[in-house]
Amino acid sequence: KAGVTQTPRYLIKTRGQQVTLSCSPISGHRSVSWYQQTPGQGLQFLFEYFSETQRNKGNFPGRFSGRQFSNSRSEMNVSTLELGDSALYLCASSLPGAGDGYTFGSGTRLTVV
């Protein structure tokens, strides 16, 4: 079956702009989580959505937001981009549960210049 699909794969944005990233989960998976991966901070949890509701949120500023649609697809948005937002943004989908069956997409590489 198809895995987790993230689009776009690569993105270059200018400081101050905003960006929207998309994630299509595995069919049947209703939980979608987002992570930021950087060389300095590693993998950090952004937020989790389940049934169109944010169930969990990490320690990121309000410039980072997300949403989930009725078909479980999810988007995350970063407004007023800063250089430090340059990272690999990973989406993971799972059946509801404590991390079980987590499948990650290949990520969106965001570069802020």
Add this chain to the structure above:
Amino acid sequence: QQQVKQSPQSLIVQKGGISIINCAYENTAFDYFPWYQQFPGKGPALLIAIRPDVSEKKEGRFTISFNKSAKQFSLHIMDSQPGDSATYFCAATPKTSGSRLTFGEGTQLTVNP
């Protein structure tokens, strides 16, 4: 208290050798401990996971050892192969946090032929 500390940061092993990566945690509410493998340009992929009610779990060449009293767990890769060269992350999550994973810093494993 949410941290997971991972060591070593990098590891070089000869083909056929044993690779050992260690993790320690503080939060006693953690009750699911997965290991992920990540190749360049890809998202992390679940390798093997354990719950604290068992002290060891083996899947093929990969074994997790778990010491609940010491709050430590480790990944052993037997008969290491060049194809195992990747970055490995330990992670942990408490049952109450949904699908929120706390990751270790990662270990870059190189297996020389």
